[in-house]
Amino acid sequence: MARRSPAAGTATEPENSRGAILQAAARTIARHGVRGLKVDDVAAAAGVSTPLLYYHFASRAGLVKATLEYASIEAPSSALPEGPPEGETGYRALERALLAELDDTDQVRDNAVVWGEVAASAVFEDDLRADVKEAVEIWREEVVQGIRAGLADGSIRAGIDPEQTAELLTTLVDGLCTRWLSGSVTVDRARELLAADLKHRLSA
Amino acid sequence: MARRSPAAGTATEPENSRGAILQAAARTIARHGVRGLKVDDVAAAAGVSTPLLYYHFASRAGLVKATLEYASIEAPSSALPEGPPEGETGYRALERALLAELDDTDQVRDNAVVWGEVAASAVFEDDLRADVKEAVEIWREEVVQGIRAGLADGSIRAGIDPEQTAELLTTLVDGLCTRWLSGSVTVDRARELLAADLKHRLSA
Numbered sequence: 001m002a003r004r005s006p007a008a009g010t011a012t013e014p015e016n017s018r019g020a021i022l023q024a025a026a027r028t029i030a031r032h033g034v035r036g037l038k039v040d041d042v043a044a045a046a047g048v049s050t051p052l053l054y055y056h057f058a059s060r061a062g063l064v065k066a067t068l069e070y071a072s073i074e075a076p077s078s079a080l081p082e083g084p085p086e087g088e089t090g091y092r093a094l095e096r097a098l099l100a101e102l103d104d105t106d107q108v109r110d111n112a113v114v115w116g117e118v119a120a121s122a123v124f125e126d127d128l129r130a131d132v133k134e135a136v137e138i139w140r141e142e143v144v145q146g147i148r149a150g151l152a153d154g155s156i157r158a159g160i161d162p163e164q165t166a167e168l169l170t171t172l173v174d175g176l177c178t179r180w181l182s183g184s185v186t187v188d189r190a191r192e193l194l195a196a197d198l199k200h201r202l203s204a
Numbered sequence: 205m206a207r208r209s210p211a212a213g214t215a216t217e218p219e220n221s222r223g224a225i226l227q228a229a230a231r232t233i234a235r236h237g238v239r240g241l242k243v244d245d246v247a248a249a250a251g252v253s254t255p256l257l258y259y260h261f262a263s264r265a266g267l268v269k270a271t272l273e274y275a276s277i278e279a280p281s282s283a284l285p286e287g288p289p290e291g292e293t294g295y296r297a298l299e300r301a302l303l304a305e306l307d308d309t310d311q312v313r314d315n316a317v318v319w320g321e322v323a324a325s326a327v328f329e330d331d332l333r334a335d336v337k338e339a340v341e342i343w344r345e346e347v348v349q350g351i352r353a354g355l356a357d358g359s360i361r362a363g364i365d366p367e368q369t370a371e372l373l374t375t376l377v378d379g380l381c382t383r384w385l386s387g388s389v390t391v392d393r394a395r396e397l398l399a400a401d402l403k404h405r406l407s408a
Binding site: 176182196 | 382383
């Protein structure tokens with residue numbers, strides 16, 4: 001799940017050392033994995049001292065957690081609670097948000113790798129579990145609200161259980177991301193499968 | 205996806221050094237991840253010399269590949285192509301096989317970790333991609349055959365596309381495994397979600 005919109009991916013300069021460190025950490029995880037993340041390397045890549053990095057993030061685990069949040073801030077789904085834009089149905093807004101998680105641009109791909117990596121690492125690192133769970137729940141709640149908007153405007157079939165459907169859909173998107181990033185499915189096929197599933201599951 | 209049945213999990217002694225090495229490698233990956241896999245440690249845990257390990261598997265990548273195959277040999281879904289056992293519908297045989305991938309016994313859990321880890325590592329290690337893709341395709345084909353059995357006996361709703369449905373279902377099970385193993389969902393909730401999805405998607 002790439003929780004950051006392509007729109008947020010325009011190469012902006014970080015405002016401060018904290019931002020520079022988070023950019024460097026996200027890039028490092030996307031290239032080498034969470035388990036390839038060395039605090040000294042991130043500090044060097046960000047052009048800051050290691051003590052300054054620890055000043056901001058306290059520990060390696062704190063840095064990984066903040067990087068996960070950084071990768072989520074402008075997720076495609078984060079606009080769903082505001083409701084669909086003028087002239088768009090709830091169904092279409094939800095479809096657009098979820099399909100945007102599967103996109104071969106560097107920005108979306110990197111953030112998807114960060115997400116998949118942090119979740120995969122949480123299998124071995126108990127420290128990360130609460131953060132992953134919280135992020136999963138925030139995402140699911142955004143999708144619940146997207147589903148409710150579609151139920152309200154009649155573009156999503158009545159009778160759908162928003163909570164259960166959101167949990168299944170976000171889990172499916174996670175699974176599609178892993179298959180895409182590990183080379184078992186093309187990004188186009190992953191999008192096709194997701195679009196077919198949404199249509200079957202939700203369309204009025 | 206834990207590709208090994210609980211039935212295969214009875215603690216059998218490996219027949220030979222090759223089997224002992226594979227058991228040790230699976231256990232090491234389940235505890236420390238693919239990226240924590242050191243060939244010397246696996247050889248020591250298996251009680252063999254490092255040269256003997258290389259004699260069997262040629263390289264670390266060869267060992268990881270063989271461990272992936274080892275974790276798949278007696279997968280819950282591998283019986284699906286034989287058709288449902290006497291007195292069981294195709295739907296029920298498929299449901300049973302897929303739910304068996306989500307099980308908190310050590311054996312199923314360890315194999316699920318091996319699978320998730322190898323797929324997550326394939327994001328960074330190109331060497332693993334072809335093996336992961338092949339295993340994914342074998343699994344999907346088993347599920348396709350399970351769906352066809354249910355279509356033939358009328359227990360699965362007519363009009364289902366077996367190929368697309370199998371691809372979506374196996375991807376969903378992968379996503380549920382990741383959430384379960386990373387602590388975002390309990391194994392019971394994961395099973396409940398999968399059972400609900402199967403009913404909605406397939407039941408006649």
